Amino acid sequence: MNKRTWGSVLAVSMLAIILAGCSSNTKETIDSTNAGASASEGPKYTFRLADTHPEGYPTVVGDRKFAELVNEKSGGRIKVEVFPASQLGEEKAVIEQVQLGAIELTRVSTGAMGGFNKEYEVFSLPYIFNSDEHLWKFLESDKGSALLDSLESSRMKGLAYYSSGARNFYSTKPLAGIADMKGLKVRVIQNKVNIDLMEALGANATPMAYGEVFGALQTGVIDAAENNYPSYDTSNHYQQAKNLILDQHQRVPEVLLISKITWDKLSDADKKIISEAAQESVATQRAEWDRFEKQSEEKIKAAGVTITEVTDFTPWREAVKPVIEKYRADYSDILDAIKKAE
Known part of the structure; x- marks a missing residue:
């Protein structure tokens, strides 16, 4: 290999080394930039x-x-x-x-x-x-x-x-205790557990969509419904059903x-x-x-709703025991986990 050829090879080699270094630096810069921009890249x-x-x-x-x-x-x-x-x-x-x-x-x-x-x-x-x-x-x-x-x-x-929160019953009729549940037509979310629950309390379950409840209370299609404070408030159900009992029967x-x-x-x-x-x-x-x-509770009280506090939940718990026992085998592992979380 003559001196001229050797010089050319050396020059190419040096250029390759320089480019490799530049390539590495460029890649680091691109990767760094992508790390910050990756969240905004991809399908919209x-x-x-x-x-x-x-x-x-x-x-x-x-x-x-x-x-x-x-x-x-x-x-x-x-x-x-x-x-x-x-x-x-x-x-x-x-x-x-x-x-x-x-x-x-x-x-x-x-x-x-x-x-x-x-x-x-x-x-x-x-x-x-x-x-x-x-x-x-x-x-x-x-x-x-x-x-x-x-x-x-x-x-x-x-x-x-x-x-x-907790769900409570409210009615167009007086609702001072569990005895007042007997014979009430109560709107429920459509599932079989809720229907069995109403039966255990002596009430009649009426499954219907949430948006239909106000009109059904107004026209007497149902006597009662159940929900938490905010829903009772924002749905304006308190305007039609002015008797609320804080029985806390479900936390859904x-x-x-x-x-x-x-x-x-x-x-x-x-x-x-x-x-x-x-x-x-x-x-x-x-x-x-x-x-x-808290805001809903104050609003409902100010509207003149009759609110009954339940001080003894024993009669309620005893009445619904058959419902829990009916489904215990179906949900034994979940119920065990719930018990463990007490």
């Missing part, structure tokens, strides 16, 4: 989230916090549009649309889920939770998380639980769902964004629930 989505409750209700506040967090975590790439006040339909119809992927997300009562996932009927069993603290200790347990995951077999994905949490069809289309990174946003929205929803519940 606009999802709809259906809720039956009105604007400003604690679950809708939770929905909107979830939407805000998804937008923030995705750098604006994933948008969630919230549709409150049953704009996209009542709970049962919306759940069916979520299963089909026609609506991507919804917030519904776990009481409405029994017809879609048998395990969720357990939440309709009376007096299985002693307090909100007991309920949340269970929801945050491994078994509570497993119940969210179990929805995948029903073509949905459970993302998070929301607060809904809410659940935030996404269609399994939608979920399966997402990348692992986007699934993480959705999951984290849902879980982080819970604190906002629970705080709003506590505030709103």
Whole structure:
């Protein structure tokens, strides 16, 4: 090899070394830039989230916090549009649309889920939770998380639980004790546990959609219904049914769902964004629930509603024992986990 050829080889070699170094530095810069921008890169989505409750209700506040967090975590790439006040339909119809992927997300009562996932009927069993603290200790347990995951077999994905307080009966007729339940036509969420519960209390169950209750109370189609303070307030049911008894027969949490069809289309990174946003929205929803519940209580008292405090729950618990025993075998593992969470 002559000197000229050797010089050329040396020059090429030096150039290769320099370029390799530059390439390495450039890659580090690009990787660093991508790390900061990755959330905003990828497919863009606009999802709809259906809720039956009105604007400003604690679950809708939770929905909107979830939407805000998804937008923030995705750098604006994933948008969630919230549709409150049953704009996209009542709970049962919306759940069916979520299963089909026609609506991507919804917030519904776990009481409405029994017809879609048998395990969720357990939440309709009376007096299985002693307090909100007991309920949340269970929801945050491994078994509570497993119940969210179990929805995948029903073509949905459970993302998070929301607060809904204790449910109480209210009526157009005097309601001062358990004896007054006898013969009442009571609206219930449509599931068989609720129907059995009414029978155990001597009442007649009338399943119907939430949006139909006000008119049914007004016209006498039903005598009574049951729900928590905020729902009793915002639905204006207190205007028609002015007798409330704080029997606290159920604590039925809410659940935030996404269609399994939608979920399966997402990348692992986007699934993480959705999951984290849902879980982080819970604190906002629970705080709003506590505030709103107190506000509703004061409003209802000011409206002249007759409110009866239950000081002895024994007659109520004794009356509904047959309901719990009827379903104990179906939900033994869940009931054991609930008992363990006391």
